[in-house]
Amino acid sequence: MEQAVIPGRLEVVLKNVVAAREIYAYIIGDDIDHDVLSFRQALLGHLSQSIQIPAGWRRPYIEDASICLHPEKKWKASGKHAISIEIILPSPVAIQDDDQDASVDLRVPFSGKLLKHVTDLLRPLVPPGKDWVHIQDVESGETIPELPVFKWIRYNEYCDGAVFDTTSFLEAIASAVNDLLQLEDQIDQVFEQAKATIAPRPNRRKHPERKRRKT
Numbered sequence: 001m002e003q004a005v006i007p008g009r010l011e012v013v014l015k016n017v018v019a020a021r022e023i024y025a026y027i028i029g030d031d032i033d034h035d036v037l038s039f040r041q042a043l044l045g046h047l048s049q050s051i052q053i054p055a056g057w058r059r060p061y062i063e064d065a066s067i068c069l070h071p072e073k074k075w076k077a078s079g080k081h082a083i084s085i086e087i088i089l090p091s092p093v094a095i096q097d098d099d100q101d102a103s104v105d106l107r108v109p110f111s112g113k114l115l116k117h118v119t120d121l122l123r124p125l126v127p128p129g130k131d132w133v134h135i136q137d138v139e140s141g142e143t144i145p146e147l148p149v150f151k152w153i154r155y156n157e158y159c160d161g162a163v164f165d166t167t168s169f170l171e172a173i174a175s176a177v178n179d180l181l182q183l184e185d186q187i188d189q190v191f192e193q194a195k196a197t198i199a200p201r202p203n204r205r206k207h208p209e210r211k212r213r214k215t
Contacts, residue, residue: 027093040089043067043170047087050174054184065090068107069177075191081109083118083191085180086147087173092155102169104176106149106187117194119148125186127179151176 006014013020026032044067047060053069060069070084086107090099108118119135126134126149135148143150153176158169 032091032093036089036091040065040067043087043089043173046170047174047177050171051177051181054181060087074188077110077114077195083108083187085177087177101155102153102173104151104153104173104180105147106180107146108148109146113198114194115145117197118190119145121190121194122149122187125149125183125190127183130176130179132179149180151179 040062044060044062047067047069053059054071056073057071058069060067062068065088067087067089068084070082075083084107086105088099088103088105090102092100094100106122108115108122110118123134123136126132130151132149132151135143135145135150153169153172155164155169158165158172
């Protein structure tokens with residue numbers, strides 16, 4: 001009689017069925033969201049202690065699923081949010097979201113011509129050789145226009161199968177944030193140049209032709 005063959009991945013689950021059930025319940029429940037939030041707060045504390053916040057910048061803060069930091073006043077378009085450094089720390093097993101890995105991004109929360117000009121001018125500033133990516137170097141649809149410069153910090157690269165190297169993971173994020181902080185002056189120039197490019201030109205009124213008296 002031919003012996004039944006169990007698919008390999010199912011066999012792994014069956015061999016670890018108790019642990020698999022516990023992990024599944026953890027993933028679909030609320031506990032993992034609470035733990036990711038705690039990890040995000042730990043990262044916030046690490047960044048506050050390990051990076052030098054430039055003068056005139058807000059200290060890092062949590063907003064939704066991200067940690068943000070940006071200048072208090074500059075890098076803002078009229079009536080809009082500021083360009084900011086954003087650290088995204090999602091669940092490593094997110095079911096509904098696309099992102100399942102951490103990233104450090106330069107968020108440009110504009111639209112239209114201003115977003116395009118800033119994006120184009122940022123391309124030469126992307127730090128070479130450090131896994132930084134510019135949106136124009138990836139296929140359309142793989143990212144969103146408001147994140148034109150980003151770097152993945154992938155969870156699996158800090159796990160050897162037995163231990164997750166939390167220290168190296170946090171240091172990698174802090175290092176990426178410092179990469180962007182070092183570009184502050186260049187981003188100042190990019191932003192001002194982009195604004196000047198799209199600034200409306202003043203209308204030149206034609207003076208009405210003067211009537212001359214008859215002589």
